[in-house]
Amino acid sequence: MASSSIRGAIGALRRSPGLAVLSAVSIGLSLFVLGMFGLVTHNVDVNLRHIERRVEVVAYLRDDVSGQLLEVLQNDVRSFPEVSDLSHVSKFEAMRNAMQDLEEFREVFTDLEMNPLPASIEIQLKPEFRDPESVRRVAELVSLYPFVEDVQYGREWVEKIYRLRRVGGAVAAVLGTAFAIVASLIIGNTIRMAVLSRRDEITIMRLVGATDAFIRRPFLLEGLITGLGGGALALGLTYLTYLVMDGSLLELSWLPNLWAISGTLAGGALGLLASALALRRHLTTYV
Amino acid sequence: MIKLISVYKEYPRSGLALKNVSLHIRKGEFAFLTGPSGAGKSTILRLIHMTERPSEGEVRVSGFSSKQVKRRDIPQLRRRVGMVFQDFRLLRTRTAAENLAFAHEVTGGKRSEIKAKVQRLLAQVGLASRASAYPEELSGGEQQRIAIARALIHDPVILLADEPTGNLDERAANGVFDLIREINSVGTAVLIATHDLDLVRRFSQYRVLELADGAIVYDTLHSDGKQ
Ligand SMILES: Nc1ncnc2c1ncn2[C@@H]1O[C@H](COP(=O)(O)OP(=O)(O)OP(=O)(O)O)[C@@H](O)[C@H]1O
Ligand SMILES: [Mg+2]
Numbered sequence: 001m002a003s004s005s006i007r008g009a010i011g012a013l014r015r016s017p018g019l020a021v022l023s024a025v026s027i028g029l030s031l032f033v034l035g036m037f038g039l040v041t042h043n044v045d046v047n048l049r050h051i052e053r054r055v056e057v058v059a060y061l062r063d064d065v066s067g068q069l070l071e072v073l074q075n076d077v078r079s080f081p082e083v084s085d086l087s088h089v090s091k092f093e094a095m096r097n098a099m100q101d102l103e104e105f106r107e108v109f110t111d112l113e114m115n116p117l118p119a120s121i122e123i124q125l126k127p128e129f130r131d132p133e134s135v136r137r138v139a140e141l142v143s144l145y146p147f148v149e150d151v152q153y154g155r156e157w158v159e160k161i162y163r164l165r166r167v168g169g170a171v172a173a174v175l176g177t178a179f180a181i182v183a184s185l186i187i188g189n190t191i192r193m194a195v196l197s198r199r200d201e202i203t204i205m206r207l208v209g210a211t212d213a214f215i216r217r218p219f220l221l222e223g224l225i226t227g228l229g230g231g232a233l234a235l236g237l238t239y240l241t242y243l244v245m246d247g248s249l250l251e252l253s254w255l256p257n258l259w260a261i262s263g264t265l266a267g268g269a270l271g272l273l274a275s276a277l278a279l280r281r282h283l284t285t286y287v
Numbered sequence: 288m289i290k291l292i293s294v295y296k297e298y299p300r301s302g303l304a305l306k307n308v309s310l311h312i313r314k315g316e317f318a319f320l321t322g323p324s325g326a327g328k329s330t331i332l333r334l335i336h337m338t339e340r341p342s343e344g345e346v347r348v349s350g351f352s353s354k355q356v357k358r359r360d361i362p363q364l365r366r367r368v369g370m371v372f373q374d375f376r377l378l379r380t381r382t383a384a385e386n387l388a389f390a391h392e393v394t395g396g397k398r399s400e401i402k403a404k405v406q407r408l409l410a411q412v413g414l415a416s417r418a419s420a421y422p423e424e425l426s427g428g429e430q431q432r433i434a435i436a437r438a439l440i441h442d443p444v445i446l447l448a449d450e451p452t453g454n455l456d457e458r459a460a461n462g463v464f465d466l467i468r469e470i471n472s473v474g475t476a477v478l479i480a481t482h483d484l485d486l487v488r489r490f491s492q493y494r495v496l497e498l499a500d501g502a503i504v505y506d507t508l509h510s511d512g513k514q
């Protein structure tokens with residue numbers, strides 16, 4: 001029974017190869033746009049994560065803090081669940097960094113009788129806690145220590161990065177849905193044509209007592225094959241674009257395997273779903 | 288075996304096609320369904336085949352009741368009820384043998400059985416030598432024989448025929464009719480809708496159900512008591 005529906009689906013694809021190719025290509029193009037979006041999103045993501053690593057909380061210390069208290073503070077902060085790493089920057093190191101970073105002021109610094117720059121500890125957060133909420137919480141906790149004079153963190157910076165990713169995600173979701181709908185309509189139409197071209201057979205099948213499932217199966221299979229074909233095509237096109245763009249224009253990284261595989265499978269699932277919906281509308285007409 | 292109990296059938300735009308029809312067809316019985324055009328003959332056959340459901344009343348066919356039957360049970364019912372039409376309804380792109388094999392295959396028949404079964408059926412309808420002919424290469428009578436063979440593929444308890452000889456000349460019609468009588472003689476019940484009154488008169492030994500305007504007006508089985 002399974003083999004006969006496979007033959008049915010292949011027969012249908014062979015009988016109207018133009019139509020099948022056309023719908024696979026349109027699904028492929030729709031998913032290709034999605035693939036490009038995935039590529040951009042992925043690369044923005046990779047770069048954002050890079051930038052995010054610089055999101056840190058800096059606690060400036062009073063000059064009179066003792067080595068012992070400093071030890072306590074460092075141990076405490078290290079044990080926060082949000083914190084991945086921290087480093088102590090002494091007054092001397094702060095001065096040295098300042099002289100390196102701000103060369104034109106070197107003279108000014110050298111002339112000073114005493115070092116005005118405070119010592120600090122720089123706190124790095126774990127990736128999953130780099131959202132505005134967590135950053136603010138850590139900053140507030142640290143500021144509670146009496147010998148912490150001031151706490152600074154790239155608050156706006158953090159929020160901007162965060163918002164950018166959310167907007168990116170939303171745009172991808174909206175575009176993805178729109179293209180999925182377009183692809184579904186195309187598959188649905190192809191299946192409708194296939195049902196129409198086989199309506200004599202369907203009528204006879206109903207007449208002699210074939211089950212609904214049996215009648216449906218080759219059409220579902222056709223949708224699945226078309227969808228998978230479209231998905232594979234989209235993957236190929238996306239990879240081609242990646243090859244062309246990488247190096248010549250930008251440094252790109254290729255999509256994670258999971259994305260590539262699930263994108264292709266999504267093509268298949270889309271094909272299956274769209275043909276199931278089309279069958280619900282068009283198969284009931286032939287009783 | 289087949290029972291219509293106070294059946295009413297109303298079509299959306301054309302009103303009542305059947306009014307309070309009750310009838311009973313027993314195992315192995317042979318009956319004609321006659322009446323003028325539009326009387327409701329085809330409607331009765333479609334109700335038995337469950338392509339239509341009664342608006343009121345109940346249709347019982349070989350253990351299935353129109354009141355309980357689910358959509359997914361209907362294929363099983365159709366395998367027990369063979370149906371043929373005036374216009375044969377064969378697949379033009381398949382040979383005689385392939386038309387039979389198709390019906391066997393799409394109803395879950397075993398592939399290993401197909402060949403033997405198709406050959407047996409072709410022999411039964413007297414067309415063993417025309418197995419590889421396409422419908423357009425067959426005469427009307429021959430096409431109807433193939434359609435009948437297809438209807439027999441699951442050894443149905445009843446054969447329904449809607450004007451089976453309506454498109455045939457007299458000789459072909461007689462041949463097809465004789466075939467149907469043969470099928471009946473080995474135990475399959477037969478219900479033939481026809482307005483060929485000559486045919487009905489020639490075989491006066493068979494039961495005749497006469498319809499007029501959606502109601503049974505005459506039934507030879509009960510005629511002694513009624514008229
Ligand atoms: N699918 C349908 N939709 C609406 N009305 C229908 C439908 N089928 C039949 N009818 C109506 O129901 C009535 C009975 O039709 P039916 O086809 O059963 O008659 P019949 O006895 O088979 O006629 P004929 O001898 O011409 O084949 C007619 O009035 C017809 O117009
Ligand atoms: Mg009729």
